[in-house]
Amino acid sequence: MITFTFPNEYFSPKATLECGQTFRFSPCGESAWLVLCADKACLLKEYAAEVHVSCEEADEQYFRGYFDLETDYAALLKEAEAFGVPVLFEAVRFGRGLRILNQDKAECLLSFIVSQQNNIPRIKGNLSRLCAALGEKKRFAGYDYYTFPSLERLAERDEDFYRSLGLGYRARYVAASSKKLLEEGFSSVEGKTGAELKRALTAYPGIGNKVADCISLFAFRETAAFPVDTWIARLYRENFGGAETDREKINRFFVEKFGPNAGIFQQYLFYYKRERGDAAV
C-alpha cells in the first residue's frame, strides 16, 4: 500500500463523492472514506490542508486519473465565476473541491441505468447488492469490499434475478445492456465524441439522453455533456426563469450558455440545488 497527497483547496472528498456522480463509497469514521471503482479500492483521508489517498502501489496512476488530479480546477472555477451568473457563483463556492471523476465505463453505464427515476440512497443499496451478489470479495486496508461484477457474470443473469435485487423495472435494462456490453464491448462508441457518442450510448437498452450525458461526462471525459434531470429542470425554471419543458432544449440552453466545460459546472449546480434547494440564489 502507498499513500500520496493532494492539497485540499481544490479537492474535497465530501463534495466529490456526495454530488451524485458515483454511488460506491462509504464513510469510515471521521473525515475518511472507502472509495470503490471497478475492481479497485482506495482510502481517502482529509486533513487540515491536504487529502491523503491510499491504495495498492500498482493503482496509484489509476486513482490519480480517477480523481482527475491532472486537471487545473483553479482555472475552471475562475472560468465559472467569469460568467457572472449568481447561482453558478454560489454553486462553485458551495461545492469548492468537487472534482469530476474518471469512472470505469461499464460500471458507470450500468449504474446510471439503475439511477433513472430513482433516489440516491436506493441506488446505492441496489448497486451494493448487485456487487455483493456477483462481484468478487476483496480486502483493502482492513476493509472487506466487493468488486463491480465482470460482464461475464452480469450477462449470464436474467431480468428476474435483477428484480430480486430490488432494481424494479430497470432490471430488464440491466440484463439487456449487460448482454450487449459482453457481446460488443464498446465497439459501437469507439472513437466517437460529443453528439455522436451520446447517440451511440442511447442505443443501449435503458439509456436515454439524460443517462447518456451522465456516462459521457463521468466516464468519457466529455466535459460539455450536460445532464438534465429533475433538479436541473427545477434550477432552470427557478433560477433562470426558463419556460421550456423539453429537457433536450434545456440541455441546449445550458451548453450554449456555459460552453465546452458546461458539464463540469452542471455538477456544481446539481450538487448545490439538491443540497440547498431552498436557498434564495
Add this chain to the structure above:
DNA sequence: AGTAGACCTGAGTA
C-alpha cells in the same frame, strides 16, 4: 416531431 401513460420501490409527507 411531439406528448401522455406505464413502469418498481421505499422513504417521506399529508
Add this chain to the structure above:
DNA sequence: ATACTCAGGTCTA
C-alpha cells in the same frame, strides 16, 4: 392508518 408524491428517466403507442 392509508394514500399519495417523489426520486439524477426511458420506452411505447
